[in-house]
Amino acid sequence: MTLRDKQIVVGVGGGIAAFKAVELVRELQRRGAKVRVVMTPSACRFVGPITMTGLTGQPAVTDLWDPKHPGEIHVELAHWAHAIVIAPATANLLARAAHGFADDAVLATLACAGCPVLMAPAMHERMWRAAANQRNVERLTQDGVRWAGPVQGALANGTTGMGRMAEPVQIADALEREAFAPPDLAKVRVLVSAGPTLEDIDPVRFISNRSSGRMGYALAAAARDRGASVTLVTGPTQLPLPAGVQTVQVRTALEMQQAIHNALRKTDVVIMTAAVADYRPAQAKTSKIKKQGETMSIELVKNPDILATLGAKRKGKRPVLVGFAMETNDVVAYGRKKLVQKKADLIVANEASVGFGRDDTQATLVGKRGDEALPPMSKRELAHRILDRVCGLL
């Protein structure tokens, strides 16, 4: 977990996206960070400082003149911070920060910062594109500010456009990537497969499984944060696509195999987290199957085993291979069997009941030189533990 024990100051500006700053605080804490919050007076009109105080266990700082804070609170906060995140960063806040204003608690803390600063802008598209705002962004970039978003999407007034604040998960990802990741996978090309595959029965029905894609997306983001150049081949999921990763969206096992094949020549490591359907209907019907008798059967044919096909290639001709073994029982034993059968370099073995569809999981890393049983942890942290092992296999 790259944010473990990191001390992060979240500065909240006065925009409607301020409600998402609450979730951002939570997300940073989930990743192990210690968080303190500082708010502009207008931010306090959108979210209550008490909410932030409750979440962080530290009084949210809203006022440079608050007698509860002895001494210079902005100096103390800036010294404490390993990084400062401004979310939402409004047009007004960007303008004042670009000119070094220090007349509220957020700006005074920024003015005193000696650590990485990440801003997540949020405003109407016209405000974002305005010449004056772009000048301010340019100036702040020159001053070393890093950015998360803005992104294209629904804006506060009901229209759609550029200027929406990045989601809390994306802001936290950007912070890890921009401020803290060890660059131990620099120049390494990593391909991650993720999510389920969907195998069509007819135009409206398919066979699939409950894979959420979370593990694969966490791996793609973690590899990116460690400097790798990442390709994510993903089946259909509900997750936002990770930024800074080349993504190929596929539907079926055969499409996934083709996408992986296409990327293979430029790949040093393949991590197969995808829950590839083992079988597909022998024939996808072109029109909807009608309801008939009391029972029905669908003939299935085996899908190619993508990982095993890669494992069968000659050593030196193939990338480092990491597979997953999701089982309901005898997890580690099956994991060891898969390591041998599929000729993988590492298998991540975990139980379906603890992993599927959830944010956290518990796994055993099964390698050629033995097993490493890990305690329960977030998928993001597990991703980093897997990548630690990958570094040793390169």
Ligand code: C5P
């Ligand atoms: O054999 P099993 O499906 O349990 O193996 C799981 C591992 O093999 C995962 O890494 C999965 O991505 C990969 N796999 C594959 N192609 C398949 C089935 C599984 O690459 N058709």
